[in-house]
Amino acid sequence: xxxxxxxxxxxxxxxxxxxxxxxxxxxxxxxxxxxxxxxxxxxxxxxxxxxxxxxxxxxxxxxxxxxxxxxxxxxxxxxxxxxxxxxxxxxxxxxxxxxxxxxxxxxxxxxxxxxxxxxxxxxxxxxxxxxxxxxxxxxxxxxxxxxxxxxxxxxxxxxxxxxxxxxxxxxxxxxxxxxxxxxxxxxxxxxxxxxxxxxxxxxxxxxxxxxxxxxxxxxxxxxxxxxxxxxxxxxxxxxxxxxxxxxxxxxxxxxxxxxxxxxxxxxxxxxxxxxxxxxxxxxxxxx
Amino acid sequence: xxxxxxxxxxxxxxxxxxxxxxxxxxxxxxxxxxxxxxxxxxxxxxxxxxxxxxxxxxxxxxxxxxxxxxxxxxxxxxxxxxxxxxxxxxxxxxxxxxxxxxxxxxxxxxxxxxxxxxxxxxxxxxxxxxxxxxxxxxxxxxxxxxxxxxxxxxxxxxxxxxxxxxxxxxxxxxxxxxxxxxxxxxxxxxxxxxxxxxxxxxxxxxxxxxxxxxxxxxxxxxxxxxxxxxxxxxxxxxxxxxxxxxxxxxxxxxxxxxxxxxxxxxxxxxxxxxxxxxxxxxxxxxxxxxxxxxxxxxxxxxxxxxxxxxxxxxxxxxxxxxxxxxxxxxxxxxxxxxxxxxxxxxxxxxxxxxxxxxxxxxxxxxxxxxxxxxxxxxxxxxxxxxxxxxxxxxxxxxxxxxxxxxxxxxxxxxxxxxxxxxxxxxxxxxxxxxxxxxxxxxxxxxxxxxxxxxxxxxxxxxxxxxxxxxxxxxxxxxxxxxxxxxxxxxxxxxxxxxxxxxxxxxxxxxxxxxxxxxxxxxxxxxxxxxxxxxxxxxxxxxxxxxxxxxxxxxxxxxxxxxxxxxxxxxxxxxxxxxxxxxxxxxxx
Numbered sequence: 001x002x003x004x005x006x007x008x009x010x011x012x013x014x015x016x017x018x019x020x021x022x023x024x025x026x027x028x029x030x031x032x033x034x035x036x037x038x039x040x041x042x043x044x045x046x047x048x049x050x051x052x053x054x055x056x057x058x059x060x061x062x063x064x065x066x067x068x069x070x071x072x073x074x075x076x077x078x079x080x081x082x083x084x085x086x087x088x089x090x091x092x093x094x095x096x097x098x099x100x101x102x103x104x105x106x107x108x109x110x111x112x113x114x115x116x117x118x119x120x121x122x123x124x125x126x127x128x129x130x131x132x133x134x135x136x137x138x139x140x141x142x143x144x145x146x147x148x149x150x151x152x153x154x155x156x157x158x159x160x161x162x163x164x165x166x167x168x169x170x171x172x173x174x175x176x177x178x179x180x181x182x183x184x185x186x187x188x189x190x191x192x193x194x195x196x197x198x199x200x201x202x203x204x205x206x207x208x209x210x211x212x213x214x215x216x217x218x219x220x221x222x223x224x225x226x227x228x229x230x231x232x233x234x235x236x237x238x239x240x241x242x243x244x245x246x247x248x249x250x251x252x253x254x255x256x257x258x259x260x261x262x263x264x265x266x267x268x269x270x271x272x273x274x275x276x277x278x279x280x281x282x283x284x285x286x287x
Numbered sequence: 288x289x290x291x292x293x294x295x296x297x298x299x300x301x302x303x304x305x306x307x308x309x310x311x312x313x314x315x316x317x318x319x320x321x322x323x324x325x326x327x328x329x330x331x332x333x334x335x336x337x338x339x340x341x342x343x344x345x346x347x348x349x350x351x352x353x354x355x356x357x358x359x360x361x362x363x364x365x366x367x368x369x370x371x372x373x374x375x376x377x378x379x380x381x382x383x384x385x386x387x388x389x390x391x392x393x394x395x396x397x398x399x400x401x402x403x404x405x406x407x408x409x410x411x412x413x414x415x416x417x418x419x420x421x422x423x424x425x426x427x428x429x430x431x432x433x434x435x436x437x438x439x440x441x442x443x444x445x446x447x448x449x450x451x452x453x454x455x456x457x458x459x460x461x462x463x464x465x466x467x468x469x470x471x472x473x474x475x476x477x478x479x480x481x482x483x484x485x486x487x488x489x490x491x492x493x494x495x496x497x498x499x500x501x502x503x504x505x506x507x508x509x510x511x512x513x514x515x516x517x518x519x520x521x522x523x524x525x526x527x528x529x530x531x532x533x534x535x536x537x538x539x540x541x542x543x544x545x546x547x548x549x550x551x552x553x554x555x556x557x558x559x560x561x562x563x564x565x566x567x568x569x570x571x572x573x574x575x576x577x578x579x580x581x582x583x584x585x586x587x588x589x590x591x592x593x594x595x596x597x598x599x600x601x602x603x604x605x606x607x608x609x610x611x612x613x614x615x616x617x618x619x620x621x622x623x624x625x626x627x628x629x630x631x632x633x634x635x636x637x638x639x640x641x642x643x644x645x646x647x648x649x650x651x652x653x654x655x656x657x658x659x660x661x662x663x664x665x666x667x668x669x670x671x672x673x674x675x676x677x678x679x680x681x682x683x684x685x686x687x688x689x690x691x692x693x694x695x696x697x698x699x700x701x702x703x704x705x706x707x708x709x710x711x712x713x714x715x716x717x718x719x720x721x722x723x724x725x726x727x728x729x730x731x732x733x734x735x736x737x738x739x740x741x742x743x744x745x746x747x748x749x750x751x752x753x754x755x756x757x758x759x760x761x762x763x764x765x766x767x768x769x770x771x772x773x774x775x776x777x778x779x780x781x782x783x784x785x786x787x788x789x790x791x792x793x794x795x796x797x798x799x800x801x802x803x804x805x806x807x808x809x810x811x812x813x814x815x816x817x818x819x820x821x822x823x824x825x826x827x828x829x830x831x832x833x834x835x836x837x838x839x840x841x842x843x844x845x846x847x848x849x850x851x852x853x854x855x856x857x858x859x860x861x862x863x864x865x866x867x868x869x870x871x872x873x874x875x
Contacts, residue, residue, distance in 0.1 A: 025717030028724075037724035042733040089729050093722060100718040133673035171676045206746035208738045213750055228753045232690060 012220035014140040016059040016132060017051055018125040019044070021073070023064045023096060024116040024150040027180065031149065035179070035204040043208040044147065045088070051216060052076060059140055061128060063121045064092060065148070066099035067114055070121040072128075115153030118146070118186065122163040122174075129172055141219045143173045143196070146187055149180035154238035154245050157186070164190045173197075175215050179204060185234040185245075192233045199228055240267065294319060296383045301370040302326070302333055306356065310370055317383055320391060322359075324369075335367065339391040345384045350374045350805060357381055382440065389438045418455050419448060429454075431783065432790055441816045446794055446809075484512075485633050486612045489546035494539045495630050502536070515540030547608060560658055770842075773835060780827060781842065784820055788846055791817050795853055801860065814857050817850050824850075 021044065028037045048060050062074035073095055074088040122144070129142040144167065167174055173196035176187035183200060191198035201210045214227055236247045239260035250259045255269040265272050296317040301310030302324050311333045313326035324335040337359075346358040355377035360366045371377035423430045429451075436442040448455070485492035491512065499508050515537055518527045531538035712720075770778050795813040798806045824843050831839045 023721065025714070025721045026712070029712045029717045029720050032720070037721055038727045039734065041724070041728050042737060045728075045733055046737045089725055093725050096718060096722050096725065100715070103714055130673070169675050170673065201746075202749060203742060203746060206738055206742040209743040209746040210750070213747065226754050228750060235690075 010057060010138050010140070011055070013218040014055055014057045015051075015218045016061070016129070016140040016142040018128065018142065018144045019048065019060065019062045020118070020121045020125060020144065020146045020148070021062060021064050022116050022118075022146075022148045022150055022179075023066050023092070023099070024113065025096075025100075026067070026113045027116070027150045030113050031180070039205075040147075040179070040207065041089075043211065046208055047211040047216070048074075050212060054216065054218075057140060061125075062088060063124055064095045065116045065118055065121040066095065067116050068099050068102035069095075070117050070124055071095045071098070072124070113150060115156065116148075116150040117156070118148060118150075118153075119156040119159035119163060122146075122160065122167075122190075126163055126166055126170070126172070129170065133170070143175065143219060145175045145177065145215055146190070147177050147179060148184060148187060149178065151180065151182065152184050152186045154243040157238035157243065158240065160186050160190070164193050168194045173219065175199075177201065177207075177210065177215060179207070183234065185236055188230060188233045189235060191230075197227045198230045296380055298376045298380055299372060300324070300357075300376075300380075302335065303356075303368040303370055306354075306368065308368075310368075315369055315380065317380065317387065319387055322384075322387075324367075337367065339384075339387040342384070342388055342391075345381060345388065347377065347381050350378070350803075357384070359384060385440045389440065415455070422451075422454060428786065432786060435787060436790065436816075439816075441791075441812050442794060450793065485630050486615075487608050488544060489550070489637065490539060490542075490544040492630050492633055493546065494536070495627070496634060498536060499627065511537050512540055547604075559654070773831065773839065777827060777831060777839075780823075781839075784824060784827075785846060788817070788820060788849065791820075792849055792853060795857075799856070799860070801864075810857065810860075814854065817853060821847070821850055 048062070051060055052058055058076075060074070060076045061072065064071055064073045073091045125144050129144075132139050132142060164174065167190075172194065174187075174190040174194045175196040176184065176191050176198045178184050178187060178198075178200040188198050190196070197214055199210060199214055201207060217225055217227065236245050237249070237258050238244060239246050239249055240257045241259050241261070241263070244260055246258070246260050250262055250273075251257070252259070252266040252269065252271060252273070254271045255266065257266055257268040259266075263273060298315050299312070300315040301312050302315075303310035311326045311328070311331050313324055313328075313331075313333065316323050316325075320340070321336060321338045323337075324333065326333045341361050342359045343362045344360045346356075346360065348354055348356045351374070355371040355374045356368060357371065357377055357380055358366055358368045369380070371380065423433055433447060437444055437447050485495070495508060499505050503511075511534070514530075518530060531542070770781070773781070791813050795810060795817070798810045798813070801807050801810060824846060828836065828840050828843050
């Protein structure tokens with residue numbers, strides 16, 4: 001298909017969908033009895049086809065989120081129409097190989113499911129979108145869809161928040177479809193702040209139905225469609241010093257960095273803090 | 288009220304023509320639609336038989352004053368004053384009269400309540416009455432309340448307005464907002480003192496300021512002006528030119544008004560060229576047979592020499608200028624008598640406008656910028672940065688809404704490491720299985736069907752239920768309220784009941800502690816009115832649809848509670864009093 005011409009016939013519902021697929025192998029093997037990666041892929045591929053069918057000018061870009069790297073796996077604006085699945089799968093395989101080669105040898109202990117590089121793939125998606133913005137006055141409306149299952153890595157908090165804020169500023173909504181066991185605080189915050197949809201499907205066999213009903217909606221239609229809202233948003237942050245998840249801490253008043261313990265100096269911006277006021281008299285008595 | 292049940296009231300009374308008059312003793316008999324008075328003395332001429340339809344209001348003296356008077360007023364100004372032997376008698380009659388008037392007022396006419404305002408003996412001025420009537424006319428809710436309580440006899444007029452003093456004052460101090468425009472008087476030949484000629488023809492104004500009183504008197508000025516107007520009306524341009532050549536002052540009136548031209552130019556410059564007005568057939572001026580506003584075009588225009596050009600005046604110009612001046616209204620607020628000061632004042636205002644426009648350089652710049660933006664040529668534009676969302680302060684309500692679940696910690700499987708999945712497989716094996724899955728699809732293709740229809744159905748149901756469930760949407764939008772989602776009738780009823788309950792409770796609680804009989808009757812009346820509203824509220828609760836019932840009952844609950852509290856207080860008070868009346872046989 002030739003690259004879409006920025007013509008004057010772009011309608012309101014032309015969209016550019018960036019799909020971020022979680023390819024964390026630990027996660028997929030841990031979830032194996034319930035849901036397999038192949039089933040997941042078939043749902044997702046059917047979904048991608050339907051997006052491209054909705055409008056001739058729609059674009060889809062797929063990124064894979066590994067544990068050591070992230071990469072572009074599919075771009076609908078390059079290559080011919082009839083080879084979608086064929087081009088995606090080999091590239092995905094290639095990516096998996098590459099990711100494996102980057103992992104360290106002695107990491108064989110089964111110590112829980114690690115986190116995948118969500119911050120990396122978010123940043124890559126946003127860079128692609130910026131390039132599309134600068135390509136001319138007429139472009140499809142971009143949005144990001146995260147199909148994520150791995151647990152949140154508190155070490156990525158700062159990077160993910162930065163991507164979220166830049167997405168908010170560029171008015172790019174981040175939708176989240178969480179296929180893991182637990183909710184993801186980062187993605188809840190991402191969808192809340194950028195105005196996207198957060199959904200944790202109850203039945204993973206029906207993933208395609210969830211995708212087609214909720215996540216296939218373009219930005220223009222969302223003005224008058226009612227989409228599911230999460231009951232609450234988990235706004236907990238990670239501290240910058242130890243990367244622990246905290247919900248009460250100290251904040252630098254200059255750069256808003258979060259710390260779990262009182263510090264003398266902010267590690268991000270270097271401003272010095274004054275004396276800490278003890279909140280409860282028992283703590284001062286301990287001294 | 289027990290008295291309402293009575294059909295006839297008969298009391299001894301004295302009919303007085305004025306307050307000071309001792310009056311003729313007799314018997315006053317009242318029925319629902321009329322009252323009659325028969326003097327004791329059969330020879331007395333005083334015999335009255337008046338229908339309540341003609342009675343518009345009643346006044347009475349307060350309990351405890353020297354005389355127990357009741358004054359029934361009529362529309363045309365006539366009134367009937369009755370003096371009673373004691374206050375209870377008078378009060379009985381008064382109540383009866385009130386209800387009779389209300390009855391006949393409702394049955395008789397469709398005229399609004401303004402004519403049925405019962406007047407108290409409060410030394411009300413006419414202005415006050417007018418204010419009240421005006422307020423009632425403007426505010427239909429207030430009118431409803433007034434009708435319900437005052438006409439219904441539950442509250443008295445004074446009580447009703449006592450709490451609304453502020454409203455009355457506000458109404459009073461409102462001034463008329465519209466300005467009076469100038470008279471549309473094109474053909475007047477008299478030089479008007481209000482300076483209309485000066486407003487329309489700035490050259491004449493300038494000439495006036497210059498010539499009078501230096502070069503000529505006012506009379507001479509206006510004579511020349513009229514001569515000029517006459518010449519114009521003959522449309523004889525050549526003659527006009529000839530006379531202008533002789534008399535230079537006359538020339539000023541005959542030539543075209545340069546100041547007008549400047550003004551017009553300025554106005555044109557201020558027109559926004561970026562305004563997108565689509566032209567259609569109605570805007571086609573070129574092909575009309577009749578031009579110049581329906582006046583036949585003068586074909587011999589081109590024949591004239593160029594020296595005569597300045598003396599030509601177009602009717603359409605005159606019309607436009609006149610219209611502009613009329614619409615502008617009074618530029619100067621002061622009523623001036625002297626023509627000269629009018630001219631000077633106008634000149635001053637024009638100068639001020641000019642000065643302001645000159646200093647509006649910034650406006651000009653903005654306009655130019657806008658023009659350049661609208662008429663840009665796409666190919667020549669530099670790449671523009673993509674649009675960004677501006678910084679804004681979010682509504683704190685959003686945050687608290689999103690935290691409501693966390694407060695009850697119903698996030699399902701919470702994040703605090705409840706179920707960390709154990710991956711018992713080594714990295715290498717994990718990758719292997721991943722790659723296997725991918726190859727599986729490569730060889731087998733996508734599963735057919737992608738999704739089981741039952742599963743799809745379940746998913747759709749679940750989603751629909753999730754989205755439509757009420758609890759996620761209440762309180763999200765500050766502009767939406769439960770009231771708006773109710774059917775209109777229910778909403779109106781609820782609001783009406785709410786405002787009536789407010790009013791009743793206000794008066795009810797203010798009449799405690801009960802020290803006089805008047806307060807006691809008032810409290811009883813209020814309590815009865817409230818107990819009438821109570822079952823209506825229950826009805827509303829039941830009549831609403833099931834999904835809104837909970838919300839409506841939440842709304843109605845505080846109303847019922849307030850009423851219950853009032854009833855409880857009343858009952859307790861009655862009990863106390865009856866317990867005490869055992870000790871005090873006389874008291875209440």
